[in-house]
Amino acid sequence: MDKDGKKPKTYVSTFRLALKPQARPLCVDKKKDDNRTFVGNNKLGVSSATGPPVEFLDPPEQVEVRAGEQARLHCEFRSSSVPVVCCWIYNRDKVVEGGPRMSLRSNRPDPPASQPVISQMTTQSLVLSWTGPSYDGGTAVLGYVVESGLEPQGLYRFRVRAYNSAGISEPSQESEWVNMATAEKKKEERMTYITVTIDTKHKVKDHYNVHEKLGVGKFGQVFRLSHKETGQVCAGKFYRARTSKERAAARKEIELMNCLHHSKLVQCLAAYDTRPEMVMIMEYIAGGELFERIVDDSFEHTEPTSARYMQQILEGMRYVHKQNIVHLDLKPENIVCVDTTGTQIKIIDFGLASKLEDDKPLMVMHGTPEFVAPEVISFEPVGLETDMWSIGVICFILLSGESPFQGNSDPETLALVTAARYEFDQESFEDISDQAKDFISSLLKKDRRCRLSCAEALAHPWMVSFTPLNRRPTKSLNKGKMKRFLAKRKWKKTGKAVLALQRMANLSNRPDSPGSSSEEPSWSQEAEEAIRSLDKQLQSEPRFQQALKDTTLPRGATARLTCLVNGYPQPELKWLHDEKPVCESCRVTMEQNEDGLCSLVVADLEPSDSGIYVCKASNKLGEAMCSAKLKVEM
Structure with a gap:
């Protein structure tokens, strides 16, 4: 019994460790009849007395210890000459050097640095995440042991130990208690929702500290905030509210947020209106954009994980649509991860x-x-089904890394959308199931009345096929095209303004439009200012996201040196070979795509092509460069 009179929690671990010396001896005196085991070396290389230069008096023996205990290997040796240096060898690797009375003491790692965090929990499964130990004990951590405690009420708690070749660590801090039987219900119960009343008496800085800028948009700017009393971290949306129209739009969003209390939707926590400033306080979502997380090398990306993301989007939008609200701006940037370790998302x-x-x-x-x-471009009435089209596009990109309606220009893109013209590229959808393609096709219907609703989409066979009880082997999806899609998106941030301007042009050319004429449409001053503002916000100096890599190729082969560079305006490129400019020829070509992918292609390689190649990228804001070595073998 513990000090509170309660029965101690039981933790179960089956880890067992056995240590024994692995190395064969090294010997200065190589006598065939001397089979004693030792590791030693006379630094002088000369024996000053008879007998072997080095011999063990008490050689190390096999040692077995329990998990969590320390292991001590001990031995004594003598030498006929000094000084002597010795070392321990484990699995053919030298461990440490010392003198004649040296002993090797292996250290087990520190416990994991954080308590386990539970996410993606259902009644059958959960994801457990933790941070590794701050010190590995001097040798690599080989793995982790997860221990669980169980209470009679069906409550689970977890802790984690790290282990290396020397032993197993102390346990981490314990996780929070969870009840998997009622996981989803309890999660909803823990959510607290606030109906916001706009504060017209205080300024936001009366209650919050304002920190770094998180983003900008046509509405204004977003900053990270922290509450002065509680320390709670939030995001503050500072509206541009100089005109009555801008203020009305800000109030409209705040009022709508009071109707959207759901775990898959970002929540409004407070609002301030003290002229000329209007601010909405929102929960701070630290995980970043979903698509940005997916392309991380350590992040799993499969068809089942994609289905689970789509399921969360549909659950959130089903609630939105039940309130008879249409989002009208669903896109990858507006789907974000709750934290940096889990797979829960918010809209x-x-x-x-x-x-x-x-x-x-x-x-x-x-x-x-x-x-x-299509109905948006045609300036026809929109409805809840308008969001379902956008969800279909998001799913298409999530699975393939390609945008179904992306043309070479905005007019071409809009024409493809209007015609609802797309195809499942054989290469991009090679590993994607027919059910997934049917799911997408059921959303990308030109006639909005034919599209699935959120409830119907959640009941689609593709959604149902990926449940925790229906697991099957899956293949990781290629992230290369997704990376290119994200790079290209950075060049398309002005798309919303472009579409708005095109709509103005279409309206001004309508026969029933006031002031319409056959002449070219003239943009309003407000539209021109908007496009200039967005252009200015996008400007950034060149930066290499993917650098050149060293390569070795045989004579006569073709070399392709590739890098990925971002920057706005689009950087100009210069290629150098051993500090001399590279010129295009029948053998040498240079490629630069709109998405920032740049290549130098050298065909029919010759020995003189060997050397250091540099790619310089520059625009009016700055310059960046990367380099690699090309070796041509004879």
Whole structure:
């Protein structure tokens, strides 16, 4: 019994460790009849007395210890000459050097640095995440042992130990208690929702400290905040609210957020309106954009994980649609991860959302070309089905890394959307199931009345096939195209403004539009200012996301030196070979794609092509460079 009179928690581990010396001896005196085991070397290389230069008096023996205990290997030796240096060898690797009375003491690692964090929990499974030990004991951590404690009420608690060749660590801090039988219900119960009343008496800085900028948009800017009393970290959306129209739009978003209390939707926590400033306080979501997380090398990306992301998006949007609200700006940037370790997501940015009214058709002039539905471009009434089209596009990209309607220009993209013209590229969808393609096709219907609703999409066979009880072997999806898609997106940030301007052009050319004429449409001053503002916000100096790599090729082969560079305006490239400019020829070609992928191709390699190649990228804001060595073998 513990000091509180309670029965101690039981933890179960089956880890067992056995240590024994592995190395064969090294010997200065190589007598065939001397089979004693030792590791030694006379630094002088000369024996000053008879007998072997070095011999063991008490050689090390096999040692077995329990997990968590220390192992001590001890031996004594003598030498006929000094000084002597010795070392311990484990699995053919030298461990440490010392003198005649040296003993080797292996250290087990420190315990994991953080308590286990539980995520993605269902009634059948959960994901456990933790941070590794701050010190590995001097040798690599080989793995971890997860221990679980179980209470009679069905409550689970977890802790983790790290182990290396020397032993097993002390346990980490314990996780929070969880009840998997009622996991989803309890999670919803723990969520607390706030109905926000706009504060018109205080300024946001009366209650919050304002920190670094997190992002910018046409509405204004977002900053990280921390509450002065509680320390709670939040995000503050600072609206540009100089005009009555801008203020009305800000108030509209805050009012809509009071209707959207769901775990898959970003939550509004407070709001301030003290002229000329309007601020909405939102929960801070630290995980970053979902697509950015997916391309990380350590992040799993398969068809089942993609299905689970889509399931979460549909669950959140089903709630939104039940409130008769349409988001109208669903795209990868607005799907973010709750934290940096789990796989839970939230939908953000309801700045363009609207509540539908039965007797008042809604027509909009905004959106991002790749993700808007045909009815938006045609300036026809939109509905809940308009979001379902965008969800279909997101799923297409999630599985393939390619955008289904991306053309070479915005007009071409809009034309493909209007015609609902797309195809499942054989290479990109080679490892994707037919059910997944049917799911996408059921959403990308030109007639919005034919698209699946959220409830119908959640019941689609593709969604149902990936449940915790229906697991099957899956293949990791290629992330290369997804990386290129994200790079290209950085060049397309002005898409929303471009579409809005095109809508203005279409409207101004309508026969029934006031002031319409056959002449070229003239943009309003407000539109021109918006496009200039977005252009300025996008500007950044060149930066290499993927550098050149050293390569060795045989004579006569073709070398392709490739790198990925970002920057706006698009950087100009210069290639150097051993500090001399490279010129295009029948053997040498240079490629630069809009998405920042750059290549130098050298065909029919010759020995003189060997050397250091440098790629220099520059725009008006700065310069960057990367280099690699090419070796041509004879």
